[in-house]
Amino acid sequence: MPQDVFEEYAKDYDRWFDEHRDVYLSELARIRTVLPPLDNRSIEVGVGSGRFAAPLGITLGIEPSRALGLMARDRGIEIIRGRAEDLPIKERSCSSVLLVTVLCFLDNPALALREIHRILIPDGFIIVAFIIRGGRIHQKYILDGMKGKFLSRARFYSPEEVVALLKETWFRVVRIDSRAGFCIIAAQK
Template identity: 35%
Template sequence: MRVFDEYSQKYDEWYEKPFGRSAFELELTCLKGLFEGGLSLEVGVGSGRFAQALGIRYGVDTSMELLKIARRRGTFGILAKAEELPFKEGTFKTVLMVVSICFFEDPIQAFKEARRVLKREGSLLLGLVLSESPWAEFYRRKSQEGHPIYQHARFYSYNELRYMLEKAGFRIDTVRTTLFDEPQDVKPVKDRRIEDGYYPDGGFFCVRAI
């Protein structure tokens, strides 16, 4: 997506700011609890921060500028769409997607491709904002105000997510919820809770599907 090429540096630098740094640490902890390791792929790898922290060697993205940053962090990045993954069937133990399905052209096809490249005993791990969350409303307001990235985002409900996963041959195995602070993006996160289960008043949801 062209907007990510244009704003690649600002996108990556966001993670160095007080809120971005603390949110990343919390989201990473949430994902780690569900990450099964093995040979893994991140779809929508961005600048490679999650892949680097989780030891994921391979990533795809539609932004060449973000892939350049990811490669400097040790991820072998390939320019490709989530709906057309350039890998053989049954290659990976885990496929990770973090805050990326809201930018996919066709999430169901992206999930089908994830299932195709996963080993039979593999899992799909998602980190995302769901539309019921107050954080989704916060980002929607940013979109209405002209934010260059959130203008392109579409947030899905938990039921929509479950439906799309089932259409692609997955079922939800585990859900965890975190980021219970009031929505803002300046100050460090105060509430460090990570709860097992789906809580719509949270801001970040970790979903493992098998």
Template identity: 35%
Template structure:
């Protein structure tokens, strides 16, 4: 999976971003927490270093990058190597599936969403957190992607496009939160966390199977 290669090579650099931008990170976690008050038995798809799975109560994490999985394991996550488009779990396994800052790196967004729905129990929730491509941060990431080893091959998506794909996969009952109104390095303190989307650069969607 070519898009995972930078995460194998630069796992420590990826993880260090959260230490360098603690208030941006905290704002994203708290925004998603509003959609996840009681996650039950949860999996993060594209768990990375476990920076979201751990504070948000996900017990299991799947990722194609071994170096990332090592970090997530250190944060107490039960890790499994695999890809989002072919999850190594039986149907109807989880109460919650979480995908954070990963949807732009998968090879097939529609297949990823379909697989997430497959492994969810009836009435289970899929929560996706991402940088909206139409937002100020999203536009800047796209402009500078050639200079960033992580975003060089990323395919950013808008909220409207993502909702269309979720509806096409059979999800419904959407809830939205948004945060990150400044460039991450300029944030000092917790960013506002609001309902909806269209203003904040980081958007969270909850969708029900």
């Protein structure tokens, strides 16, 4: 997926979290409930401006956008520039991987999930949080134009499609929190 919109409008992207603080904090709280214990081998792929990694205590992030990566670094996140489909991370070196509203922007989600499987330790966790296709949040973004310049480039999924993708890439789903148009799936290697 072309990253130019995230380079050009990085400040707009980041400002959304302040302008929609209640939505952001609700998503953050829900993610916290499914996270395994984090350690120094936890990572967020598609860390963006660090709005999830920083408050969750994740100190390492992968981000293709230079502009967003700089914002995340200002929030205390160590940034490695890279793409989910070709992670510059050593095999079996991460205990958990978080993806928040990233799957919808990937050119090849299955390849990205295989890469995440590769970098996870045995029994490591992946947490995938995403806007449900056709759900309440998706409809609101379409009608109100919220995040339009970003989400117009997105490909949305149903929870069933994401579960199928995870199973196809050798993960075992252990928890699903699907409500209010936002889904969080925890799976284990």
